[in-house]
Amino acid sequence: AQSVTQLDSQVPVFEEAPVELRCNYSSSVSVYLFWYVQYPNQGLQLLLKYLSGSTLVESINGFEAEFNKSQTSFHLRKPSVHISDTAEYFCAVTLGSGGYQKVTFGTGTKLQVIP
Amino acid sequence: SAVISQKPSRDICQRGTSLTIQCQVDSQVTMMFWYRQQPGQSLTLIATANQGSEATYESGFVIDKFPISRPNLTFSTLTVSNMSPEDSSIYLCSVVWRDGYTFGSGTRLTVV
Numbered sequence: 357a358q359s360v361t362q363l364d365s366q367v368p369v370f371e372e373a374p375v376e377l378r379c380n381y382s383s384s385v386s387v388y389l390f391w392y393v394q395y396p397n398q399g400l401q402l403l404l405k406y407l408s409g410s411t412l413v414e415s416i417n418g419f420e421a422e423f424n425k426s427q428t429s430f431h432l433r434k435p436s437v438h439i440s441d442t443a444e445y446f447c448a449v450t451l452g453s454g455g456y457q458k459v460t461f462g463t464g465t466k467l468q469v470i471p
Numbered sequence: 472s473a474v475i476s477q478k479p480s481r482d483i484c485q486r487g488t489s490l491t492i493q494c495q496v497d498s499q500v501t502m503m504f505w506y507r508q509q510p511g512q513s514l515t516l517i518a519t520a521n522q523g524s525e526a527t528y529e530s531g532f533v534i535d536k537f538p539i540s541r542p543n544l545t546f547s548t549l550t551v552s553n554m555s556p557e558d559s560s561i562y563l564c565s566v567v568w569r570d571g572y573t574f575g576s577g578t579r580l581t582v583v
Contacts, residue, residue, distance in 0.1 A: 390572070399477075399563055399576035400514075446513060448572075459504075459572055461514045 358383040358449045362462035369437055370470045377432040377465045379421075379447035386452035389430040390459075391421055394444045403445070406430065407452070417441075442469045473498045473568040477575030484554055484582050491550045492578045494564035499544035501567075505537070508561040508577070517562075520547050554582045 359382045369375045381387060391403040404415040411423040421432045430447060444466045451457035474497040484490050494503065505517040517537055518526040526539040541547045551558055561577045 392574075397579075400574040402571050402573065405571055458516060463513045 358387060358451060358460050360447050360449050360460055360462035362447055362465050364465050365463065366466045366468065368468045368470055371439055372436045374435050375433065375437050375441075375467065377445050377447075377467065379430045379432065379462060381428050381430065381447075381449045383428075383449065383451065388450050388452045389421075389423060390448040390450075391415075391419070391430070391432050392446045392448060392461075394446065394464075396443070400446065403432075437467070437469050439469050439471060441467060443467060473500065473566055473573050475564060475566065475573060475575035477564055477578055479578055480576065481579040482581070484580065486555050486582055488554055489550055489552045490554065490580060491548050492562055492564075494547045494549070494575055496545045496566055498568070501544070503541065503547045504565040504572075505539065505547075505549045506563045506565060506574075508563065510559070514563065517549070551580065554580075556582045558582050 361380045363378050389406040392400040393403045394400050403419055404413045404421055406413050406423045412420060414420045419432055419434045421430050423430055444464045446464045447462040448459050450459045476495045478493045482490055503520045506514040507517055508514050516529050517532045518528045518539055520526045520539050520541040522541050522544050536552055538550045559580055559582045561579050563577045564575045565572050
């Protein structure tokens with residue numbers, strides 16, 4: 357079965373500074389990878405996903421993540437954060453074949469942007 | 472993406488009572504999923520609900536506690552039965568939509 361590890365439960369960062377939220381997964385087969393964002397008192401929104409093709413995927417609000425198969429990682433990065441990026445970020449993984457498979461979520465990383 | 476409407480958005484309930492959460496999707500979807508997010512924790516899948524068949528429950532979740540209905544391809548309900556304070560969580564429904572998983576805004580349940 358697949359698993360996801362988000363090593364950092366909280367990441368404080370100053371506004372306009374770069375940030376990296378780490379995500380490592382464990383699976384013996386191909387996977388699909390996702391980052392979701394949860395703003396305070398709201399549901400989950402899909403931020404970006406890796407299914408196949410280019411290992412670098414981008415979101416519309418400046419985040420990007422790179423699928424690294426050799427390191428089994430899918431770290432989320434943003435070169436310059438804004439106050440509005442304060443939220444909790446969840447990395448998720450599912451098996452990449454055989455139709456729908458169970459989605460496994462990481463424990464989440466709370467990004468706190470400091471003015 | 473598919474739009475999910477989830478009701479109620481929040482509720483405060485007495486222990487021993489039941490609450491039914493509704494999930495309406497604006498498109499027909501084969502599979503719907505129900506998750507629980509306990510305070511300060513990640514999401515845990517409760518069950519998968521396919522239209523026309525019994526829901527499939529994950530380890531640790533049982534039908535008597537979390538009965539699910541799936542009467543058509545756009546609607547599902549999750550009931551939290553005989554509630555206790557330990558059931559205080561956010562409950563979310565989700566669907567597979569175009570190689571992604573779309574979530575409702577969640578139901579924040581507090582049991583007192």
